[in-house]
Amino acid sequence: MTAAPTSLKMWVRYVHDIFVVMKKEVEFFLNILNGKNKAIQFEMEGEVDGRLPFLDVMVTIVGNCLTTGVYKKGHTHRQATLLDYDNCHLIAQKRSVVKTLWLRAEKVFPTVENIMEEKNHLRKVIKDIGYPRAVVTRWTSRQENNAEGGRFPSTNKITVSYIKGPSEVTFRLLKKHGVSVEHKSMNTLHGILTKVKDKETEGDQVGIVYGIECRDCDAHYVGDTGKKLTTRVLEHRRAVGRKDKSSAIFRHCDDRQHEMDWQNAGVRYKAGGKGARLFLEAWASDHKSINRCVTLNALYEGLRERVEKRTL
Structure with a gap:
């Protein structure tokens, strides 16, 4: 502030807003500030009837003092x-x-x-x-x-998405234990506008448990793969074309002269880990499945029967 023509009585700054109290040569001082950098140019607003708004505060001159109030x-x-x-x-x-x-x-x-x-x-x-x-x-x-x-002092803080109803209950319960809950919106403008990738199709999904039905009977093949669905189905079709006897699909088609419904092969479940996919493969397999899979625990067999009854 050495370039100021007169001594400044007050200099208050918030980001790009500056509140200055000086006696004279205000315009000259404004020109000095604007001459420092051509990319940063200030505009000035002077007091009117002893009043000047600064942000959301109204500053008023009362005698030789400044008083403040809310700028409305x-x-x-x-x-x-x-x-x-x-x-x-x-x-x-x-x-x-x-x-x-x-x-x-x-x-x-x-x-x-x-x-x-x-x-x-x-x-x-x-x-x-x-x-x-x-x-x-x-x-x-x-x-x-x-x-x-x-x-009650809050010692911990968590941020979760806001859902009308459950969020209010969670807020009250955690507050009793000194946990402060902050909420954020589930859908933001940034999240909507920055989805530049096309939606993933079923054939492009990886880490899946898939199923292929037989066109001529009730048999079906259930398998798991970390590859894309389209890639794995193509490998099955090639195995049938070259008459690979290690392929369960080829043995079924060759023994009964049946054909698989390749076009309608679909994803049953999705899981990233190999162990999870093996379990889901066994869960999706039944007495009509032609694939080999791990044996499902008897406890899960009973659970699967109950789930199937509810879905019927």
């Missing part, structure tokens, strides 16, 4: 910028709207009278956008309890 662009504008109570957001986020406005009033206004006047104004604004009176009353009572040291 208008009742309608303020309603439009606040979170509507009917929106699908966590109730804690809606309560934080009241909390933020209350705390700002207490920090910005210099006297108790100004604070109470602002809070009365906030009650009217909050009521107009659908907030019930209980939300304000609850925050006021909690604020008093916290001042007395009755707040």
Whole structure:
């Protein structure tokens, strides 16, 4: 600030907004700042009737002192910028709207009278956008309890996706154990617009348990592979074409003169690990399967029967 023509009484900066108090040669000082870098050019707004807004604070000259208050662009504008109570957001986020406005009033206004006047104004604004009176009353009572040291300290913090209903229950349960829960949206604009890859088709899936039906009977083949479905089906067709006797599909087609339904081969299950695929292969196999697979535990056999009865 050595380039300033006169001594600065005050210099407050927040990102690209600067609040300056100086006696004279303001325009000259502005030209000095704009001459430092052509890519960074400042614009100036001066006081009007001893008042000047800075961010959301209205600075007013009273005698030889500066007082602060909340800068209000208008009742309608303020309603439009606040979170509507009917929106699908966590109730804690809606309560934080009241909390933020209350705390700002207490920090910005210099006297108790100004604070109470602002809070009365906030009650009217909050009521107009659908907030019930209980939300304000609850925050006021909690604020008093916290001042007395009755707040339970949060030692841990987790972030989860917000689902209306279960999220509220989870929030209350974890709060009792000192765990603070923060919520995020499941669907974001970034996530929607950055999906540049085409949707994966069934034939391109890897790490799968697949099934191939016989066209001429009820038999079917169940297998697992870490390759693509189309690649594995092509290998089966080539094994049948070269009459590979180690292929269970070829033996079935050769013994009964049947043909497999290659076009409708599909994915039954998807699993990344080999052990999981072997289990799912055994789960999907039955007395009509022509494939070899591991033996399914008797406990799982009973469970599979119950699942099949429910799906019928």
